[in-house]
Amino acid sequence: MTTDPHPWALGLDTLHAQVWTLLARGVADRHAAARHPTLATSSLTGWPEARTVVLRAADAGAATLDIHTDITSAKVAEVRQDPRTTLHIWDPAAHLQIRIKATVTLLSGEDVADIWTRVPDPARQSYGTLPSPGQPIAAALAYEKAPDLSTFAVLRCSVQVLDILHLGPQHRRARFDRADGWVGQWLAP
């Protein structure tokens, strides 16, 4: 049998720990795969939506992840209507697909003033788009940026389920639930 280059994939505990290691790396390293999850939400008409986001914080103890966004973006309206989301990451070096079911709490205004003071100026240019993101405009560059605290929101994602697929010499898939203390269960891949 071929030796698996990822021994952490062989046990439920080590697999779970590795997922949080990779999430923390995504926050710290802008070249890490987990830096840019795909966030899936339900649109206001119930159509599944997906877009790249930037992972800004990962708290393994609380099992929460933070994403920053323009408060006028469609995804803010969507999570206000339905806070159920999935974050998806494919890490090619780890041969690992991470699927994260999370419920979102929307934070804004004074609740995120401390976070806003730590957002560097280049990143601030992602917020405060006028007209709002997704609105039709007459020409490609007919928009402005006016970032300030009032345009900024944090999606605090409370992880409920991790569905993890490792593509090794033999594939392994496991599910970890907040509801049962993250004990883990192997699944058919």
Added chain:
Amino acid sequence: MTTDPHPWALGLDTLHAQVWTLLARGVADRHAAARHPTLATSSLTGWPEARTVVLRAADAGAATLDIHTDITSAKVAEVRQDPRTTLHIWDPAAHLQIRIKATVTLLSGEDVADIWTRVPDPARQSYGTLPSPGQPIAAALAYEKAPDLSTFAVLRCSVQVLDILHLGPQHRRARFDRADGWVGQWLAP
């Protein structure tokens, strides 16, 4: 002003054509970004789901995309209940996010017998998992593969909307709709 390294991003027609060029490349080249879209669906309880899939065909004229899957997978049950999906691709070389709203027609049995004969044996090992994908198993490797035509399905995705974001020296975003003949509309990014 900085010169944009991607002149195709400057016009609606050239941007639209480039998207289909990249999709065709995803079918032909397993190292291309568009080879592995993230497919978002609604679960049977309405929770947004997302997973990596493999792009197997792209027909620019009909504006359809094909994905192959195990017929017992959750995504098959999901698109049977709600055929609305989004495919998401981030192409780092092109600095391009491609978001594709598509409705799925599920093909199986004799309708896909010709496609099945052309699926190479290693790829066939992705179908016919027992127990079905996502079912709990007692140990990590307590599953088998029994691929045959009866375990195989094709998701034929009829593209309805393309929402394209180019991250250049200045960001550009455009939307193309089947309903208006793909003429294109710039959006605030």
